[in-house]
Amino acid sequence: MNFWFAVFRQAGRNLRQTWTSQLMTFLTVSLSVLIFAFFYLIYTNMIGAGDRLSDDLRLIVYLEDDPGPEMQEQLRRKINNFDKTESIQFISKFKAYERFAEQLGEDSDVLTDMPKDFLPASIEVVPLKSLRGYNQIKLFSEYLATLPGSEKVQYGQEWVERFYYFTRLITIVVLLSGALLILTATFMVAYTIRLTIMGRHEELELLKLVGATNNYIRTPFLLEGIIQGFMGSILGLSALYVLFQWISLHFAGPGLLNLFNFTFFPPMVIVSILLGSIGLCTIGSFTSIQKFLKI
Amino acid sequence: MPKLVHNQDPIEPKDIPGNTMIEMIKVSRTYAPDIKALSDISFTVDTGELFFLIGRSGAGKTTLLKLICNMDTPSNGLIEVAGYNIHNLKGKKLAHLRQKIGVAYQDFKLLSDRTVAENIAISMEVSYKKPRAIKQRVRDLLEQLQLTDKHDALTGDLSRGEQQRITLARSVANSPRLILVDEPTGNLDAATTERVMDLLTRCNKAGATIVIATHDSSIYKDGNHRVMELRSGKIHSLSRNNR
């Protein structure tokens, strides 16, 4: 009780004495938390959107001709031999025509003069959920193209490809900003605490002489790191939340955000980011104490 | 939560009147390259004694006090304080022993950007005295030393004589068992000197062992104390003042 009172009093004095550099560190830590959390938020939302998109993923194999029942059986076996699937559905030329007519609705009379087999027959393949990585889909489609009677395989290649590369890019940006966060949190905090220790050299010497225990001298600096990490991440995350609300408000309605179904972090992630930055700042202050506060 | 109650007091068990508070056996301190600040010093100070250390400038008084409070280590010899070989103590034990030793340094060691009250409080804060008790003690001491109006002044702005008294106040504030005072009256007039000595005498009466290093013969010539004179690092004389 008395110990913690003394520790908080001492930490308060530290903050007061070097408040300019403390403020700089605090702002730097919050900014790095903001940058990291911003990209991480985009990343998680991309992943979510990717999941939703891949729910609708199907590969369509256009065939030269309607396959007979034995042929269907053979094709089904060949497809399943390569990869397990959720479903395989054969669409005959006639069925394709019916579907198309249905889609046209009232305008379907334009089709009256067309032969009922003018659309190609096809197979709709829905791959297993667990096998929907970009490369797996690509390999799968390449294999489907080699099936007997197959003319062309479609699955919205371009879109999938772009999405895939964008996700990769965001992953790299998240990693980089994460590294930035680690560097700023540990080094900036280590630096300010070193500054404080240097600035209070006289007092720390005196404290030793009048019989201050190691804990009495060291704990306030450790507490300072914890406070920096806590306050910094709180401010960073709050700023991100405000930004998020602003974006949601101004880009509401149908559009990109709705496609992405933009959401904020769940509480678990918020707590993790908080604890992470506190941990990093504590490491920063600890290294400075070890190096510059020899007792 | 770490247990930090200072229950195991290293200085208390052997700190009984009649026992030895300070014991030095064949102590030397040589500074590089070849300055013999102290050589072959052996003497004891009893618990509860008021002991004077005199000698010309450069005789080794400050060096001797620094050895006693473990600010410096001897090149040779053994020093025991309250029965503990103080140079073998480490960590918490050393800290607790130091809380029981008050030192008024010749160079003051005041924090010039802190107020008088904060400077005096420091020695009580490290042993977790209650803030209210600290406040009261600081006021009492300032009153005894006629510095009440300087309570909130920065020590850097004070005169040397005032700083000297603040240092003394800090050394006695935590009611230590052993008080080492280096040149307490160097910058003071006769009346103020008397106040300072009154304060120290009171601490001594309350049971504290006190060692005073001084040039000022006016403070040790009266009374029944032992006076040890150093000359160029050696004990020149050690006698009881019996006038």
Ligand SMILES: Nc1ncnc2c1ncn2[C@@H]1O[C@H](COP(=O)(O)OP(=O)(O)OP(=O)(O)O)[C@@H](O)[C@H]1O
């Ligand atoms: N850190 C040091 N390095 C080198 N020499 C030192 C050191 N400290 C003290 N000395 C020398 O040791 C001798 C004793 O010094 P000390 O400070 O103990 O004298 P003193 O009796 O306190 O003098 P004064 O009355 O002027 O305070 C002096 O010659 C001094 O120059």
Ligand SMILES: [Mg+2]
């Ligand atoms: Mg001296």
